Amino acid sequence: MATATVSKDILETHPAPAQLDRDLLARCIDECLVCLQACTACADADLAEADVAEMRRCIRLCLDCTDVCDATLRLLSRQTEYVAEAARAQVASCLEQCALCAGECERHADHHEHCRICAERCRRCKEACSAVLEAIG
Amino acid sequence: MATATVSKDILETHPAPAQLDRDLLARCIDECLVCLQACTACADADLAEADVAEMRRCIRLCLDCTDVCDATLRLLSRQTEYVAEAARAQVASCLEQCALCAGECERHADHHEHCRICAERCRRCKEACSAVLEAIG
Amino acid sequence: MATATVSKDILETHPAPAQLDRDLLARCIDECLVCLQACTACADADLAEADVAEMRRCIRLCLDCTDVCDATLRLLSRQTEYVAEAARAQVASCLEQCALCAGECERHADHHEHCRICAERCRRCKEACSAVLEAIG
């Protein structure tokens, strides 16, 4: 998916002035959407693999990453009464889960194509979180 | 967003044969992702509008639609041990929430651009749910 | 957990008159909360068991049940601008997931204590959903 094609236009219609750069915000929300889906699908594909017993850590980290990306994109999609500390703490957690999940998925990337795709998406989401954190300051 | 660009490739990597057409599945998952984000952003923008008191029904239906699209896309992203009745019931609920939310957002579409966008996305998600329901049989 | 001890009092403080019996509503919301946690913990414990390869169906149904209970309790916790069809469709899906998950967990109840507990909680949630569906009519 190209960057920032899902959430950008609707974020622009909010009646209040932007508190954070909407391109950065849209990119991060979009990457969270993509990552939550990839992690759900990767955990599920892991579960169906013959080597499921070796995939425990991957499944667990994918499940966490799904839930945290989900909360993060919902929080970032809200621009009414923005609070910087709230956004910062949640985006920092999202960056952490994405980094961990990317790292584990990469270990399986050469034998499980879903892990290769998932690692790539977690990596992109981590970078988008990092850019938002820098903008929050 | 173009249809079926987020979830299609990772769905294809699942080790088991598909139980449902993966193009239909991917389209429905993608529309749920787009719709969950649009509904979160629309509820939030409604809340910041001067006429918030007229937007109560819109906010409530957007919040429900967010939560139901979210559950639905997670369920559809799982292909291991597929159960038709489970998918059918959840997709039927998703179709219902999308139809209600689209109908309410359309009433505000000419004075709130976020409602116009959100209605369109709910409508597309409803159609994708309808196609999946037909495929489940 | 005793029935209807979490959500009852806050549901009673809603400014509008109840559209559904609040005891039934509170019971269903509480059972969904308990069930969402049990299913998350059961899927996770399954994953750590030596026989994880036999637990694939249990894990998958627990993950679905978590997500659907979650959406359902959020929807039922909202009393502003209640729409009967929306509640009916989502509670019907919740009943379906709980029944499936209870059935699968019961198959493992004598060798995995988490499955025994989870089955019991899914069963109670299913019954609470059934009572709400009857009340909606």
Added chain:
Amino acid sequence: MATATVSKDILETHPAPAQLDRDLLARCIDECLVCLQACTACADADLAEADVAEMRRCIRLCLDCTDVCDATLRLLSRQTEYVAEAARAQVASCLEQCALCAGECERHADHHEHCRICAERCRRCKEACSAVLEAIG
């Protein structure tokens, strides 16, 4: 609700040794469950109040707190392949959202009973998060 009555017994059935004190964990999970429901109901009741325009910040913070408590309790309910940094970052975010939401709800506690209840539950959840953070170290 009494403390640690929902999740404690199922957490104890996990096949691996505990990485974190299960009483602390259960208390935090239980408070997150209670808080996620209270925040959903409080945001919804705010929306139905005559002074909805004054409740914008309360609604927004309640919605965030719901989503973050939800992700947090799911993550803490998983004991397979525990990673301290992942738990720490998410619990830290949860503490932040609960503190903000409690602070705002307290401002409305004398005229809206749902805000009084919600503030109390956010406060308890914040304390449970704080105890878990200390245990993680």
